[in-house]
Amino acid sequence: MSHGATPVAPSLSLTPSQAMRWRIAIFAVFAVTGLALATWASRMPAIKAALGIDNSHVGAMLAAAGIASIVGLSLATPVLARFGARRSMLTLMLAYAAGVAVIGVGTEVLASYPLVIAGLVLFGLGSGCTDVIMNVEATEIEQLAGKTLMPLFHAFFSLGTVLGAGAGILAVSWGVGVLGHAVAVAVAIAVIAVLAIANVPRRQAVEPGTAEPGTAWRDRLRVSLSAWAEPRTYLIGVVMLGMSFAEGAANDWLALGVVEGHGGEETLGAVGLTVFSVAMTTMRVLGGPLVDRFGRVAMLRLLAVSAAGGLTLFILAPTLPLVLLGAALWGVGASLGFPLGMSAAADDPARAAARVSAAATIGYVAFLAGPPVLGAISETIGLLNTLWIIVGLTVASGLASGAARPLRPADPS
Template sequence: MDSPVSTRPQPATAFVTRERIGVALLFLMNGFMIGAWAPKIPEFASRLGLSESTLGLMILTFGLGSIIMMPLAGGQIARIGSSQVSKIGAVLLTPTLLLLTFVGSIWTAAIAICLFGGLIGAMDVAMNANAVAVEKQMRRAIMSSCHAFWSLGGLIGSSTGGYLIEHAGVNTHAIFVTVAAAVMVAAAWPNVLHDAPHPDERAAAKKAGLPLSPLPWLIGIMALFCMMPEGAVLDWGALYLRNELSASVTQSGFAFAAFSLAMAIMRFAGDLIRDRFGAVMTLRACAVVAIIGLLLAGFAPNAPMAIFGFALAGVGISNIVPIAFSAAGNLPGIAAGVGLSVVTTMGYSGILVAPSVIGFIAERTGLANVFVGLSALIIVVLALSRLAAHADGAHHEAETVAD
């Protein structure tokens, strides 16, 4: 007699695997490219004679490139798999900083920066989809630590970029970034998990149009409402401390520094917390902490209290977006790449929309009220927290066995 098929869930695999290293390197490389671009912006604007408004349009072009390419990448992931799209995107992205260094006119620069933003966005969707596939294979959470590696890459790129531009020159910096990015891609290449898409996903990818299910759109709202406060702290935190709380120039720089440092630390810890307590409980706890942090920052009587509030907000927001991305990659009946393309596009559009909208509101109400108001967005995320249960689909996949 045949032995019965066990329906018990399989245990999680080793904490570190080749596939986890591979996708982490992709996140590191993508963040490194973004970080290396940041200190280059003043030189880029000076070389092309861009005014502040024209530079703003250039940066908007970067964002538009990302928003255009993200849905296209989602469709390609459903056709050929996230590993292929990630690798192709990484290879094409590697020389783009060189391209941005040698463009000589506004129009060629606009094309180059649109391409740069588009490839960053396409790779973002693909590497998040690959992280979801690795979570399913490992039966444990890894998304938060992947995003932590992205933050680490940004820190490395930005901290080395300014020094190299000042001491070695723009061309040397661009060559260094290109070589370093190529090394990261080469190291990741043999380790990236190859995920052949399911035939149903290929069939779904051939259908035109956006997902009809409300699930990816609701999870996209969660990502959008978390990334808007992140963009607000990045763009307006220092100005708030300086203008409304009379902080020094040095102190005002601590707004985003405290937020981003707390976020990076908590993202490295986030996977263990999520594995222990589940995605829904983790997201709810993070949302409550984020709400408290934003309220503290908005009602702060002085700069140190506001900085502490921003740090708490970073702790809270840190793991909400990775959980939302994991949930988007595990939605029933929706290809991982398609679900992720919707959520990433909505989420990152928040960082693009937030600065201009917040500037308009702040002129009339003040930035303190803006940060208090942003806590209401996290309350909406808290109300939608049950949707985070889809993020745990990767861990419980083994429980679903055909009868």
């Protein structure tokens, strides 16, 4: 093992079968979280048309979802400390599945802008909190395996977005309304959640190695919050910021960028999001071995170039095939910033969960709060011109990527 993950002593005693079931369960949690996001993101043109709103109203909806998600992120550490991973994730996944269904009802049954916002808020609260907890789970699994696995976990999130975007293409092509589409996905998420959580080990540990089972949850919470006092947490957050912005902007605005910026049909907008998601998923599947071979910093710098170049091509391309090529390069470039930030936060196993929770919060604030800001700006300068902001942020992320260099064994922070 070279540049990627740091082998650690297992914090749990599991049989190989139990460990594999745990890994598969968290793969499933990542996948359905991506599926839920892409379900409503891929139908955003239809939601916008059904409600008769403009980009500023879309931005306000996304802002509501983003604020709710940030609240969910802030609640993740106390929720995990108080209730543990199993109960927390099951409840939260059922909550965001319900949010997806409410979006469908608000769009097609009642044509209610406030109800769609309510669905997005419910989705945001549930998915935001789940995102932190599933990353904490994934880093512990990575530590048990002793090799870089975080890109693969995030590949499953991207696979979920591919499935969600693909389902969006089929739904548009077959004339399936937003309601039927959203309710079907919500039911699927609920079923998968129950099956997956049944295979997550029962344990009480927010901070393996520092909080013994039975420790008061307030003490575990205090340990978890301590990461916010460490400068390295913020440096890793800077590395994640640009790529999280790039990924979030694609999920929320890429389809509209194809339709409104380049004159494509609604179906082609969903195709553009699918191309992005497939490229991101492919790179995340391949990323672990590449990181272990070439190192985190080198990969992050290379992919920053791909993200900036892909975004530039997407903005300036004179033909739709080049727009789709730009989307693919954009997806490749944005693929590893977030998962490698998670791995970097987990380098010291004694403080892994606290640092992962803090770093995930920084990344998700960019992922969720950034796109609504872009929506507001786009009303003044246009959607494609607004994407130049993301180009600058991806360049900054590449320049700061040295902060993700793996810790030496004796380095405490």
